[in-house]
Amino acid sequence: MDIRQVAKQARVSTATVSRVINASAPVSEKTTERVRRAIIKLDFYPNSHARTLGSGKSRIYGLIISDITNPFFPELVKSFENIAVQHGQEVIVANTDYNVDRMELCIRRMIERKVDCVAIMTTEMEPSLADMLNQRRIPVVSLDTGTVGKTSSNIEVDYKGGIEKAVEHLVGLGHTRISFISSYLNNLKSTQMRSDAFLDVMRRNGLSIASSLVHTERESAEGGRSAMDQLLQMKSPPTAVIGVNDVTAIGMLEAIRHAGLRVPEDFSIIGYDDIAISAFMNPPLTTVHIHREELAKCAFNALYSVSQCGGSGRTYKIDTALIVRESTAAPRQNDELTPRQ
Amino acid sequence: MDIRQVAKQARVSTATVSRVINASAPVSEKTTERVRRAIIKLDFYPNSHARTLGSGKSRIYGLIISDITNPFFPELVKSFENIAVQHGQEVIVANTDYNVDRMELCIRRMIERKVDCVAIMTTEMEPSLADMLNQRRIPVVSLDTGTVGKTSSNIEVDYKGGIEKAVEHLVGLGHTRISFISSYLNNLKSTQMRSDAFLDVMRRNGLSIASSLVHTERESAEGGRSAMDQLLQMKSPPTAVIGVNDVTAIGMLEAIRHAGLRVPEDFSIIGYDDIAISAFMNPPLTTVHIHREELAKCAFNALYSVSQCGGSGRTYKIDTALIVRESTAAPRQNDELTPRQ
DNA sequence: ATGAAAGCGCTAACAC
DNA sequence: GTGTTAGCGCTTTCAT
Numbered sequence: 001m002d003i004r005q006v007a008k009q010a011r012v013s014t015a016t017v018s019r020v021i022n023a024s025a026p027v028s029e030k031t032t033e034r035v036r037r038a039i040i041k042l043d044f045y046p047n048s049h050a051r052t053l054g055s056g057k058s059r060i061y062g063l064i065i066s067d068i069t070n071p072f073f074p075e076l077v078k079s080f081e082n083i084a085v086q087h088g089q090e091v092i093v094a095n096t097d098y099n100v101d102r103m104e105l106c107i108r109r110m111i112e113r114k115v116d117c118v119a120i121m122t123t124e125m126e127p128s129l130a131d132m133l134n135q136r137r138i139p140v141v142s143l144d145t146g147t148v149g150k151t152s153s154n155i156e157v158d159y160k161g162g163i164e165k166a167v168e169h170l171v172g173l174g175h176t177r178i179s180f181i182s183s184y185l186n187n188l189k190s191t192q193m194r195s196d197a198f199l200d201v202m203r204r205n206g207l208s209i210a211s212s213l214v215h216t217e218r219e220s221a222e223g224g225r226s227a228m229d230q231l232l233q234m235k236s237p238p239t240a241v242i243g244v245n246d247v248t249a250i251g252m253l254e255a256i257r258h259a260g261l262r263v264p265e266d267f268s269i270i271g272y273d274d275i276a277i278s279a280f281m282n283p284p285l286t287t288v289h290i291h292r293e294e295l296a297k298c299a300f301n302a303l304y305s306v307s308q309c310g311g312s313g314r315t316y317k318i319d320t321a322l323i324v325r326e327s328t329a330a331p332r333q334n335d336e337l338t339p340r341q
Numbered sequence: 342m343d344i345r346q347v348a349k350q351a352r353v354s355t356a357t358v359s360r361v362i363n364a365s366a367p368v369s370e371k372t373t374e375r376v377r378r379a380i381i382k383l384d385f386y387p388n389s390h391a392r393t394l395g396s397g398k399s400r401i402y403g404l405i406i407s408d409i410t411n412p413f414f415p416e417l418v419k420s421f422e423n424i425a426v427q428h429g430q431e432v433i434v435a436n437t438d439y440n441v442d443r444m445e446l447c448i449r450r451m452i453e454r455k456v457d458c459v460a461i462m463t464t465e466m467e468p469s470l471a472d473m474l475n476q477r478r479i480p481v482v483s484l485d486t487g488t489v490g491k492t493s494s495n496i497e498v499d500y501k502g503g504i505e506k507a508v509e510h511l512v513g514l515g516h517t518r519i520s521f522i523s524s525y526l527n528n529l530k531s532t533q534m535r536s537d538a539f540l541d542v543m544r545r546n547g548l549s550i551a552s553s554l555v556h557t558e559r560e561s562a563e564g565g566r567s568a569m570d571q572l573l574q575m576k577s578p579p580t581a582v583i584g585v586n587d588v589t590a591i592g593m594l595e596a597i598r599h600a601g602l603r604v605p606e607d608f609s610i611i612g613y614d615d616i617a618i619s620a621f622m623n624p625p626l627t628t629v630h631i632h633r634e635e636l637a638k639c640a641f642n643a644l645y646s647v648s649q650c651g652g653s654g655r656t657y658k659i660d661t662a663l664i665v666r667e668s669t670a671a672p673r674q675n676d677e678l679t680p681r682q
Numbered sequence: 683a684t685g686a687a688a689g690c691g692c693t694a695a696c697a698c
Numbered sequence: 699g700t701g702t703t704a705g706c707g708c709t710t711t712c713a714t
């Protein structure tokens with residue numbers, strides 16, 4: 001079943017069929033109708049590969065993320081897809097699994113599939129990889145990494161501002177012994193930036209940062225749990241702990257619960273990202289919000305403007321906000337960490 | 342940059358280049374090496390659309406899910422992709438948003454993209470839609486819905502067994518007033534099957550099911566929360582509640598916490614799916630486990646065996662298991678639902 | 683083992 | 699407004 005059969009059925013040329021499908025040139029009312037009917041009658045679906053080959057553009061946007069299993073990403077993917085569909089584009093998504101080698105594979109796939117643009121929403125990035133895209137004049141937008149150029153844009157998330165607000169919230173509550181649980185994945189720029197910001201803000205507030213940075217083995221709830229377990233072993237544990245992301249913070253919550261201690265009475269906990277489930281934790285998690293929908297929109301627009309409107313690459317900024325829920329309170333008065341019952 | 346340039350650089354024909362890329366026919370050691378070098382030197386990436394058009398097969402598997410934002414799916418997607426990649430196939434995923442109309446769009450996309458097979462892992466399905474695929478001889482595997490035929494397989498998840506185990510666990514604990522919170526999305530067969538099974542098992546255990554089935558407006562944590570709020574208004578609320586899935590159960594947990602009541606002391610709660618986060622709830626959620634990885638494997642194999650090995654469609658079964666954690670216990674002794682503090 | 687050439691299904695010039 | 703036709707980049711007979 002191809003366009004020729006439709007053409008025959010409608011008694012027109014293949015070009016005309018193509019015209020009505022793509023509305024790429026005026027076709028008379030009558031012919032259009034005949035073609036439409038033929039398409040329906042024959043149950044014709046145009047072959048997108050042939051279209052891509054014929055026209056030179058795939059109408060596909062590539063989206064590279066770290067791991068669809070990390071709750072931060074599904075919402076991002078969904079928003080990005082929605083916007084893309086509204087603009088008549090499709091999207092294919094690829095996972096790097098936080099792995100630079102797999103990033104190369106992802107980019108290869110994007111090139112082979114002839115995507116029109118690609119959004120790299122991960123931070124495990126070799127700059128050289130973006131070059132592969134640039135050389136082929138494929139517009140790119142990246143997160144916190146990557147340079148701005150003719151066809152490449154960069155989105156800067158205000159990680160630092162988020163950390164600042166979190167630490168200051170804690171300081172305002174009276175905390176002075178504050179820890180930060182990061183992940184071993186420190187080649188991730190987003191993680192690195194959060195850690196650095198934490199150190200910086202602590203310093204600025206004149207707070208000691210001795211042993212206040214703990215690295216988990218994996219960026220996950222498990223990681224948060226085991227890191228918090230470590231903290232619990234200390235002679236004089238912190239009174240507040242910030243997690244590098246919500247999933248980590250959720251693991252921390254579990255470690256504390258398991259030790260028979262309470263949040264926020266015994267520990268104040270803050271997460272980062274504001275994933276949907278965080279509001280449903282017990283207690284609801286105070287966290288730094290990154291607006292995923294806005295991020296997705298921003299990424300798409302960055303791409304669309306250079307791809308369709310011939311714009312040039314530029315820098316975009318995304319804000320963060322502290323969402324105060326119930327996992328933070330004034331610090332415990334003494335260090336008698338007595339498990340409940 | 343196309344295969345012809347590579348051919349020229351390696352001083353061979355395009356056919357030979359194609360042969361070394363695809364290992365589709367023997368090529369001498371020497372020539373192979375020359376071609377390899379040329380490919381690397383020119384940084385050549387084959388155009389997958391041209392490949393698809395030329396060969397007639399896309400090496401793409403389609404995967405249709407309801408909503409990537411529902412934590413049940415990301416793990417499924419990831420597993421499915423991993424297996425597919427191991428078999429040299431790619432996958433494109435499409436979301437229906439629990440909507441039959443969008444399902445049609447998804448299937449259209451799959452056909453236009455000339456996928457080799459499609460896994461329909463949602464249950465909001467018009468049988469007629471699967472026919473579109475069948476007519477085109479595209480192998481299909483579906484979940485609990487769909488018929489088995491030459492090229493179409495069906496996976497039956499033992500929802501009922503899961504509900505049985507859940508109810509019996511509760512009955513064993515001494516509960517008699519048990520409710521089930523379902524969702525308004527009752528056109529979903531998976532939801533329907535869980536509700537039906539619940540009613541059935543309750544009856545068989547001689548338990549009253551008066552007002553024990555509550556329908557939420559949305560299949561989400563919000564839905565679970567508002568449904569549980571309703572239950573909390575009753576003069577004599579149930580002592581145990583089963584959620585149609587974990588996300589719903591998590592919402593229920595929050596409603597109870599917010600009312601100043603406790604799980605499992607005041608209410609026993611059971612979820613369904615066993616999403617990763619459930620083990621990190623406070624308290625950790627007792628739930629019915631569906632093995633996502635096995636499900637993904639099963640779906641892929643069902644497809645692969647008919648697509649590559651000329652097998653015929655058949656029925657597969659996936660078990661469920663009750664994971665007892667800390668959200669279930671013996672029922673409260675009296676109905677004095679007194680908020681803590 | 684290798685090359686020549688005919689498609690694959692569509693789009694886009696270019697004619698009329 | 700519509701038709702003709704030459705590609706798009708690859709695969710795949712069919713020769714050799």
